[in-house]
Amino acid sequence: MSQIVEALFLGLIEGLTEFLPVSSTGHLLLIGHFLGFESTGKTFEVLIQLGAILAILAVYFNRLWAIAKALPYDPDARRFVLGVLIAFLPAALIGAVLHGFIKEVLFDPWIVCMTLIAGGFVLLLVDGLPLEAKHEDATRFPLSMYLKIGFIQCLAMVPGVSRSGATIVGAMLMGASKRAAAEFSFFLAMPTMAGAFAYDLLKNYKVLSADDAAIIVAGFITAFVSALIVVKKLLDYVSRHGYTPFALWRILLGSAGLAGLIVFG
Numbered sequence: 135m136s137q138i139v140e141a142l143f144l145g146l147i148e149g150l151t152e153f154l155p156v157s158s159t160g161h162l163l164l165i166g167h168f169l170g171f172e173s174t175g176k177t178f179e180v181l182i183q184l185g186a187i188l189a190i191l192a193v194y195f196n197r198l199w200a201i202a203k204a205l206p207y208d209p210d211a212r213r214f215v216l217g218v219l220i221a222f223l224p225a226a227l228i229g230a231v232l233h234g235f236i237k238e239v240l241f242d243p244w245i246v247c248m249t250l251i252a253g254g255f256v257l258l259l260v261d262g263l264p265l266e267a268k269h270e271d272a273t274r275f276p277l278s279m280y281l282k283i284g285f286i287q288c289l290a291m292v293p294g295v296s297r298s299g300a301t302i303v304g305a306m307l308m309g310a311s312k313r314a315a316a317e318f319s320f321f322l323a324m325p326t327m328a329g330a331f332a333y334d335l336l337k338n339y340k341v342l343s344a345d346d347a348a349i350i351v352a353g354f355i356t357a358f359v360s361a362l363i364v365v366k367k368l369l370d371y372v373s374r375h376g377y378t379p380f381a382l383w384r385i386l387l388g389s390a391g392l393a394g395l396i397v398f399g
Contacts, residue, residue: 137345138352140171145182145353149360152186153320153368155257155299155380156387160246163293164391167243168398174346176237180334181350183327185357190320193365201273214273221284221318222325228288230333236291247391249294254384260303261377268309272318279308287322294388297326302377313373320365 144162151158162179166172173179191198204211229236269275275283286304290297298319305315342350 137171137349140166140169141178141182141349141352142356144169144171144178145185145356146360148179148182148353149186149189149357149362150364152183152357152361153190153298153316153323153364155253155296155302155377156384157246157250157253157290157294157296157299158183158186160250160294160296161387163241164243164246164250164387168394173349174343175338175341176241177334177338177342177346178350178353179241180330182353182357184331185354185359186361187324187327187331189358189361189365190324192362194320210273213277217273217275217277217280218321218325220277221280221287221322222329224281224284224288225291225326226329229291229330232291233333233337236293240292242293243391243395245292246294247388247395249292250384250388250391253295253299254381254388257299257303257377257381257384260306261381265306266309267311267314269305270311270314272310272314272321275305275310275314275318279305279310282308283318283322287326296384297323299380312376313369316369316372 144166147161147165148158151161159179166179171178201211201214205215269279283301283304287297287301289295290300298316301319301322302312302315305318306312310318
């Protein structure tokens with residue numbers, strides 16, 4: 135399989151999994167390992183996330199534009215933007231400090247498999263708890279809640295944990311409804327993933343070649359298209375069915391990955 139075809143396939147996986155609580159990075163690292171896919175500086179897995187960011191912007195453009203226009207006169211709009219920035223800050227600071235360690239040590243398929251399984255059991259447990267939904271609107275969480283979700287998001291720096299999974303679980307435990315938790319995960323993804331994209335590109339652009347750029351663009355395109363579908367459908371799905379199917383998928387994939395690593399290396 136050529137690298138372009140592999141990149142198209144991995145971009146599809148990225149878009150399908152980025153906003154699900156199943157760890158897109160974990161999927162990319164695990165599938166890439168068994169495909170024998172290697173990206174320069176492990177940048178592919180981070181840079182194609184821009185496609186998923188643009189999918190959110192496309193779906194939420196009207197709502198985001200309305201918030202932007204309301205900033206000069208609407209305190210609620212300013213408060214929500216401040217809340218997103220507060221939630222983004224922990225990942226920005228901790229991610230910048232630990233960037234090298236994360237890529238050099240934690241981007242490991244064994245770690246991915248174990249965190250997929252552990253995170254699956256956590257998600258299964260939380261989804262089954264009789265939690266009271268005190269917050270139905272993701273734009274009106276308390277500011278302290280935004281900050282706590284931001285710190286919880288940092289757990290996803292370990293591949294396999296899942297950025298969306300960590301933020302969704304954290305928000306639900308603090309009283310957010312399943313739908314509001316997923317929606318805020320979308321909003322928080324925009325600065326978080328854009329920041330990761332910009333920082334990774336800044337650190338690695340000198341070592342990237344034209345071939346690397348072509349591979350990244352291919353993955354970006356399929357990530358955008360598949361993420362567009364997921365973002366449009368996910369909120370209605372989790373409102374009706376919850377997160378148990380994703381928890382079971384994590385446990386199944388992590389177990390299959392461990393078996394594959396033991397058998398094939």
